[in-house]
Amino acid sequence: MAELVIRDLHVSVDGDEGPREILRGVDLTVRSGEVHAIMGPNGSGKSTLAYSVAGHPKYTVTSGTVTLDGEDVLAMSVDERAKAGLFLAMQYPVEVPGVTVSNFLRTAATAVRGEAPKLRAWMGEVKEAMGKLKVDQSFAQRNVNEGFSGGERKRHEILQMELLKPKIAVLDETDSGLDVDALKVVSEGVNRIHDEIGTGLLLITHTTRLLKLIPAEHVHVFVDGRIVASGGAELADKIDSEGYEAFVASEEAGAKA
Amino acid sequence: MSVAHEERAIAVTVPKDKSEVISSFIPADFDVPTGREEEWRFTPLRRMKPLLTALPQNDGATVEIDGDPAVIGVDAAQGPIQPGEWLVPVDVVSALAWAGAADTTLITIPPKTDLENPVTVTITGTSTSYQKLRVTIEHDSSATVVINHQGTGQHAENIEVEVGARSQLKLVVIQDWDRDAVHLGRIHSHVGRDATLTQVVATFGGDLVRLVSTVDYDGPGGSAELLGAFFADAGQHLEHRLFVDHNEPHCRSNVVYKGALQGEHAHTVWIGDVLIRAKAVGTDTYEINRNLVLSDGARADSVPNLEIETGEVSGAGHASATGRFDDEQLFYLQARGIAADDARRMVVRGFFTEVLDQIPDADIRDRLWAAVDDEIGAVGSGVGS
Known part of the structure; x- marks a missing residue:
């Protein structure tokens, strides 16, 4: 039973006019077997949360804690976090020529x-995982993400997740750029990993498209660098019909008060 | 996070008429370079000063040849200058070396011979020397020739290469010099009708290495694959200048040079000139140089130049890009559990794959990969931080 605990996380990024705070106090707990969704408008800081947990050097944690089973994640290097059982499926995985x-x-x-x-x-393990994700076997001899279509990149991310078997996985906008068929394959893969090994999932998305295929029992609305509302699947339905406007408006009112 | 992609493309005019270039076996026909000349403007002449005038001692290197005794030899004839059939010096250092070399190392592969094992020439420098080599592969043959440079001192060298009709020559030229060595080299390859030259130049060692590799053709159907890999550390100057003279129709050339730089005042220069003459219809040529800058304080100059005198080419292009080590690649690999040092090694090795994986001989390939690994090991933890 793994537990990722994020407490009062504040994160800044260096800009032209000095450091700018993007995360302004995030509290979240994700356990094995759970599926959480963070939903929010573009620019709300959702991806910053994902990359901060993974340890991207661009982001500076100014206060707060992140622990995995009690271990201090923020004290770990990027690779140590992966070895500890964290996984980030990236929105824009980079090409690595020649590898x-x-x-x-x-x-x-x-x-x-x-x-x-x-x-x-x-070899057998890779072949089987590729088969499940409907990835052609020739994929193995191509260079990492080089010349991959959007769908291939996302499938490659989930293939890695399947083979690395993380305790907790953060999926950053995994549905973006996927057509219906590719989305189906990818979400089936994620559901399978979740069912088989109980990986705790944190889905980051700005639409409910992915949540129709990967049901999240915990939905969090993310506005202006923090969670402003949490609930069950019904919260996603509310966003689907009403959008983020009500949450953004109340957050602005709150900020003024 | 920002990836700086610089392109330095300065137009250099290849003389349209070869007579505009001074080419001569007589050193006195050349002016001693001052550093203001186009072809010398990148080179730190101060560091190669002994080579600008005739060397008082020209035998400060040993030459060992390992290969089938039937194909190797030394022409010890002294005395009058023997003009090369195809190579004519185009600068004073090359002319001095031609005039001053005591003998010529000969590798001659007879017609219709497929040489199974590579012929290896190892030149080990001790002080100052001139070298002259001639590699001839006659028609309908195939062979691999490896020329290794190692040791110390100041050396100037001419290598004349002739590839006979329908033959295939793989020529590997490795600069594995001690850190203080200086090497000025010229390689001229004359590619026969329907013949294929695969040339691999790998430069890792030396204080100053400046190699001029020129190619021309003897008839239609010739093909030249010119591959290069170099890795400059702090203070090293590694300069590779290429000139492919498409003087015959329906010939092909493909130039791929990749360089990595690390450390203060690491400097690489790549000049890629291609001339497609009016009669060279149906030419297919492409040249690319990519440089990977691993730290601040290093500088890569890259100047591709293509001059086309006929409209009837089947393909002609060039590209040059110099970029910083991409921290996003490092992050991606680390995020999959791969430790920073290993991730860095994977990225740099990946960069060189395009060139090194094309080397046909497994032993040579392994050796060059080991040299790259040594260089990466020497890079330390400064990369990408």
Whole structure:
């Protein structure tokens, strides 16, 4: 039973006019087996939360804590966080020229598992995971994300998640840029990993599109760098019909008060 | 996070008429460079001063040849200058080296011969030297020739290469010099009808290395694949100048040079000149140089230039890009559990893959990968931080 606990997290980013605060006190707990969704308008800081938890050097944590099973995540390097069981499926995974998917996956699995997987078993494992995600076997010999379509990039992210078996996974706008069929394959993959190994999920999205395929029992509305409302699936339905306007307006009123 | 992609493209005019270039075997025909000349403006002449005038000692290197005894030899004839059939010096250092080399190292592969094992020439510098090599592969043959440079001192060298009709030559030229060595080299390759030259230049060592590689063709159907990999550390000056003279129709050239730079005053220069002459219809040429800057204080100059005198080419293009190490790549790999040092190594190795994976001989490929790994190891933790 894993537990990611975020308490009063404040995060700044360096801009042209000095540091700018983007996260302004985030409180959130995600446990194994749970599915959380963070929904908010563009620019509300949702992705900053994802990247701050993963340890992107662009973001500076100014106060607050993040722990995984009691361990201080903020004291860990980026790779130590992954080894501890955190995973970030990125919205825009970068190309790594000259590094094949095959080499990348095996190096990552070796690092996360602490030992090199046995070659034959590993080949089978990769082949099976690729099959489930309807990824062509030739994928393994291509360079990481190089020339990948939007759908291929997202499937590649979920393939990594399947092989690295994280305790808690943050999925940043995984539905963006996917057509209906690709979205179906990707969401089935996420649901399968969640069901099989109980990975706790934090879905970051600004539409309810993904939530129709990956039902989230906890929905949080994110406005201006913090969670302004939390509830169940019904909150997503409310956003679907009414948009974020009511939340944004009340947050502005609150800020003035 | 910001990825700086700089492009320095300064137009350099390749002389349209070859007679505009002074080419001569007589050193006195050349002015001693001052550093203001186009072809010398990047080179720190101060650091190669002994090579600008005739060397008092010109045998400060040993030459060892490992290969089939039937194809290797030394022409020890002294005395009068033997003009090269295809290589004519175009600068004073090359002319001095041609005139001053005591003998010529010869590698001659007879017609219709497929040489299974590579011929390896190892030149080990001790003080100052002139070298002259001639690699000839006659028609309908195939071979791999490796020329290794190692040791110390100041050296000037001419390598004349002739690829006979329908032959395939793989020529690998490695600069694995000690950190203080200076090497000025010229390689001229004359590619025969329907012949294929694959040339790999790998430069890792030395204080100053400046190599001029020129190619021309003997008839239609010739192909030249010119690959290069270089890695400059603090204070090193590594300069690669190429000139492909498409003087025959329906020939092909493909130039891929990749360089990494790390450390204060690491300096690389890549000049890629391609000339497609009026008679060279159906030419297919592409050249690219990419440089990966791993730290502040390093400088990469990259100047591609394409001059086309006929409208009837089948393809002609060039590209040059110099970029900083991409921290986003590092983050991505680290976010999958890969430690920073390993992630950095993967990215730099990945950068060189395009060139090194094309090296046909597994032993040579492994050796160059090991050299790249050594360089990455020496990079330390300054990268991407």
